Every structure is written in structure tokens, then in C-alpha cells.
Amino acid sequence: MRNVYVLGTGMIKFGRYPEKTVPELGGAAVLLALKDAGVTIKDVEMFACGNLYQSNAMVGQRILQQIGQTGIPVINVSNACATGSTAFREAYMSIAAGMYDIAMAVGVEQMGKQGLLGGTGGGDPAYSTEGKVGSSLMPAVFGQAGVEHMRKYGTKMEHFAKISVKSHKHATKNPYSQYRNEVSLEDVMNARMVGYPNTLYMCCPTGDGAAAAILVSEDKLKQLAGGRKRAKVAASILTSDPWTDRDLTLPDVNTLTQRASKLAYETAGLGPKDIALTELHDCFATAELLHYENLGLCGEGEAGAFIDSGGGVHPDLGGKAPVNVSGGLLSKGHPLGATGVANICEVVWHITQDDRAKERLVPNAKAGQAHVIGLGSACTIHILTV
């Protein structure tokens, strides 16, 4: 396999764009990435487009109709919340395998005000099991996953709430984040309960967004980088659910990530101590706490103590092993298809000391990781290094 580098990145501010179309949002991010890379669409040899809710509608091709139809192969990717990161991986693989030298990945989603996901809403109400035979709604599923940690390790609701406080504080430094307001522990604990133990501020908002990356082979990098620091894709991992005893009832958000994490560290030849920052899939505060352990940022059962002792907090705020310095999905919002590429952009910006992360730069970051899980199931982890 050949080495692959990220030559350019682009992201639009996450938010609400009711007046725009999905191809317009994706196209805007692509143009930013092309400009950042110093190439044009005519240089791009392959395009992977991640989008979930319009996945039957050739979103990748429609983006090219906006910005330049050059006849290149287009792959439209759908992989739940890991949609964007899976598209990035497709572009990565096409170069690593030696098929192309310049590939492009975009993640784009327009969620509008769509809220509760999962469950069995709609259809014949007589046969809808939602709320009658348990719940498959995401707040309930990730609520139960958090409650399992409470049961096993004595974790308190306050631990989950502290994560929300931390990530909201981080978001104040990120102009790409949909929400940039601080919340206090009291605000989080007293907010409206959505799915115990997650209150409103412990659930990610939806929103619209797009992010893009231009990937290149080592040879192309030498031709095009012009001495600028670029990030290397040191690991690109994708896993699906392994079989577990609770498969039928409790989607396995732990084993899925643990396996991906082990493979990612092995592939990159790095360990958790080498990772300067982590952007992980905090669809709910409970999920973030579980992933501290799943990604090896702390030991099993220690995630509560980790957050209590400043784990996950930006070093400028006196913390260590920073997680979601972008503000995370809890503040940025979670446009499903865009999330994975956006997480990668954030990590790239820190390790290349890009101006776009200036206000929140993690000092001396040489390696970072971007993690996403999609229930259904998929987990991607990308480790990026300089």
C-alpha cells in the first residue's frame, strides 16, 4: 500500500441552510478544499461522496454538475453516521492501492430540523413497537449504553454532564460550530430530560453541513505541496459490529470501537499516549464517556475519573488528552454525512497548524485521531500524523 496525504481541506460552518440544496452545500466545501490544495477539479481523478438521506439521488454527480463535470468515477457512500468518514476511506484506498494519484472526498448532509432518529415511528400505529415494546430511539439507545457504565462502574450523571460543559466551552473557540455558547454544570443537569441520563445539552443537535478533503499520493505531494506541512493518513480503519450476546437489544457501541481502535494503533504504529487530540463521535455525552475507554485514553472503568481529573479538556484550560476541541457534535451539530470528514479536517488543521484552528490550536500536536460510529453498524478511525 502507498502512503496517502491530505493535500487540502474545506468546511462550511455547520448550521441551518434551508435556502440551499445538498449539492450546493457539498460543492461549497469542495471548492474550499480545492483552493486549499492548490488544484482544480480537472486535476481530480476520483470522487467519493458521503451523504445519507439523499443517497438514492447521485449526490456526488450533482456536486460535479455544480463545479465541473470531468467524467471521473464517482462513488456515492452511505454508512449511517460513518458515511463521510467511509467516503474519505474510499478516496484513501483508491490512492493507497495505486489506482489514482489525486482523489477527493466530501461529506454533506442537510438535516433541516429532523430530530429524533432511530425507533420505529410511522407506519401502522397499531404495529409500531416504539414506546410499546421498549425503544430504539437514539436517545434511549445511548442512554442505556451510558446507564450500563453507571451499573458497571458507579459512574454518575454528573460525569456525563461535565462532558457537555467541557465541549460547549471548547466550541466558543470554533467559528465552524453551529452553537458557540457555554453551559454550566447546573444548566446541563437541570435541562429538560430527553433520554435518561442525557438531558437536552447532552444530546447533539442536528443541522446542515459539508466538509471535503483532497488526498494525494506521495509523488503528487512532492509536486504539489510546495513545502507546506501536510498530514499523512497513518491509519484508515473500518469495522462492523462483532457478534455479542446483547446484539438484539443493546447495539454494541463498545466492542465496535475497541476493535477499530486496536487496529488503528497497530496500523499507525502509535499508542494512545502519542495522540495529541481526539475528535470522537459524541452524538450523546454518554457516548463520549464510553469512547474515552474504547479508544484507550484511559483504562476500563476509569472514564469518570478521567473527566474529573481534566481528561478530555484542552491544555489551554488546564486539561490533558483533549477530546473534541472543536466543540464536538454536542455544539457543532451532527449533519450525518458531513460529520466524519469534518472530524478529519479538525485533526488535520491542528497537526498542520492551519489558521482555521488558530484560536483553539492544541500545542505541538504531531498526531491526532478522528473517530465515528454509525449504528447499524460501522466504526471508522483515522489516525493522521505529520
Next chain:
Amino acid sequence: MAEQAQATDTGPRPIVPWLKLAPKPHLEGIKCACGAIYLDPKRVACSKCGEAGKFSPITLSDKGKVYVFSVVHQSFPGVKTPYVTAIVDLPEGISVRANLVDVDFAQAQKEPNKVFNMPVELVTSVTAKDREGHDVVAFSYRPSKN
């Protein structure tokens, strides 16, 4: 919906095919030769060992213990909230997703430790009528009375 109809054309219908209403309400699963148990009777093969066609029916106990829970305060329009959703472990080695009834949700949120491992028993109730006027019967678990 046809496969969810049971016994008679006019009687009550179970909300899911693994709920059997006769001779008394109980859950019925399928067990693979490797030991894995599933609820959905239409499964084509075992996702643990990969074997197809090695399933036999298994009657599941009407008693179990609460593994974890959440309290749903926000749901789709028409779904009454709050309710306690839980995962209940059965002695046969399978876990089941269901609602808990006769459990105070506020108390559960305050003292979750009192809910973990709580012995519970299966109960059924009519939850709706389908388009043809049949009662639709759902199952849930309540704290064990004996």
C-alpha cells in the same frame, strides 16, 4: 402483517411475532445448535456461528432481571411519554427489549441502582386496535410479585 396474525381471524394480535398469546402469554425464540438464541423467527442463519437451518423453537421464561434502562421523555408524536425502556435478561441467556411498568420513572432516575438486577415478570396489555379492529397486544415487565 399476515405473519403476525395468530390462531383465529377475529382474536387479539401480538404486536411482535415472538409474543405468543396461548395457552398463556409468553415469549418464544429460536435456538441455534451453537447455543445462540434469537427472537425473530424469520431469521435465515445464525449471526454468531453462520450456520443456516439449525434452529429449534425455545419457550422463554416469563421471569427475568433488569440489566439496564433509560427513561424516554421525548418520542415521536403519538407515543406517550415518559416511559421506562429496559433490557431484561432472561434465564435462557437472551436479553429482551421491553418497557417496564409499575416502576416510578422519577425514582428510577434518582436511584438507578435499585432498578439494576430487579426481578421482573412478563405482563401483557392491549395497546391499540389494528385497521381491521383486532386488539393488538404488547408485552412489558413489572416488578415480580412472587
